[in-house]
Amino acid sequence: MSTNQATNQETAIGSVEEFDQNWQERKETKYNHWVKGAPKNQIQLAFRSHWKLFKEILKDRPMKDCLEVGCGRGNISSYFADNGSDCTLLDTSASVLEIAKEIYASNDHKAAFIEANALDMPFGDNSFDVVVSIGLLEHFEDIKTPILEQIRVLRPGGTFLGYIVPERPENVQKYYGWFNKILKFVAGVFTSKENTPPPKTDIYRSDFGSERYLPILEGQPVTDIEVTGMYPMPMISHSPEFPFSLLPKPLEWALTRIFECVLWSREKLYGKTLYRGNPWACKEELGQAFLVTFRKAQ
């Protein structure tokens, strides 16, 4: 069912301690994945692309009050905030909320930062127009509880956006494993012993696909349920696992332009067959991630 062990609990409920440790120790956690102009690296491009698809889904829907659950640095909320939404960022990790506050201040974005658990959120029923999570739900063995809690705080007519990154060795990444191994080797040769970062803390991740998520929604007050694969690109890095490490700046810049060309071609060639005509959408089994979205019934 899962490749990683739930190290600090019998039933994985978010790998809370492991995340907090990574947020404290890794320099990658200081990356700012939001950018106003052209994306400078593959992760900025990824969040830009998530946002374009989300915006398409949300057009003609309310999006004033937005909650990001398991926000980390609040990358996707930066897009919502920049677009004029009132954002609330919730995470169990006090460390990452401090990083998020610094990033928001440097980008001149405003948000409310809440240290709390996704399983029991300190908000009344029907509080938000959008509840979004990126890379959260796959860290729970019991996915029903956090999903029902998110439905509870959504307003009728509000939109749930759950972007899930399952443990899935057979996705697009499998074609590039050899390349990342070479990069890892090269990075190791050029990194001195003193500069070697501590090993990343292992984090529980399920391999549940949408077939495990959709039955949970049966009988719930939800409509307009949709699923799509997302992120049809590999992560090219000596360290592609969370928290993701970037390559040297010129390489990232070049890679980002190549990915943009691939996306442009995908749109021209296959646009009509893709979910909402969006080149960031793909088959669920191919993508790095998949999206489950629905609206709370009016």
Ligand SMILES: C[S@@+](CC[C@H](N)C(=O)[O-])C[C@H]1O[C@@H](n2cnc3c(N)ncnc32)[C@H](O)[C@@H]1O
């Ligand atoms: C993979 S990170 C994703 C961060 C962010 N959404 C992003 O897009 O980069 C998952 C986040 O969920 C948080 N988290 C894990 N379990 C949680 C829980 N039970 N309640 C709230 N946040 C949780 C972790 O601290 C971590 O910041």
